[in-house]
Amino acid sequence: MSLERLLAEVSQRHFPRPPATLAQVSVFEARVGWRLDEDLRAFYLHCNGCDLFVSSPDTRFRVLPLEQILRARVAIRGNDGDEAGPASLYTLVDMQDSDYVVLDTARSESGRYRLFDAWHETFPELVPVASSFGEFLEEALRSSNSAFWLDG
Secondary structure (H helix, E strand, C coil): CCHHHHHHHHHHHCEECCCCCHHHHHHHHHHHCCCCCHHHHHHHHHCCCEEECCCCCCCCEEECCHHHCCEHHHHHHCCCCHHHCCCCEEEEEECCCCCEEEEEEEEEECCEEEEEEECCCCCCCCEEEECCHHHHHHHHHCCCCCCHHHCC
């Protein structure tokens, strides 16, 4: 399904936040030192984060707003040192209890960042989730609110 259709579904059936402005995107990119890929840029200009299926605080899938995206090692371990995990991992989706879907700015496929499950008990070990945010969003919307990469 096209990203435009996925974003329309987010707007119609889920809990999107208001769109980020281009200025907010620029501030974010300057803060983190990397650029949003095409999927993420389209998402954040459509909505600056969202809850899928259920509104916060009970949502399982909370796509973080730009201002809440952090290095994964800071969000999960409270430590920004190399011993706490790679500097290239950033939180993207809060799955509750300090579990996150993270993106890796050091790993991209066709110009899009790959996404991984980062479970706080085993971090920095990662489980592959999706090759892009668009793929993640499509699978998440079809998941009936389950961690689809862990099913089966």
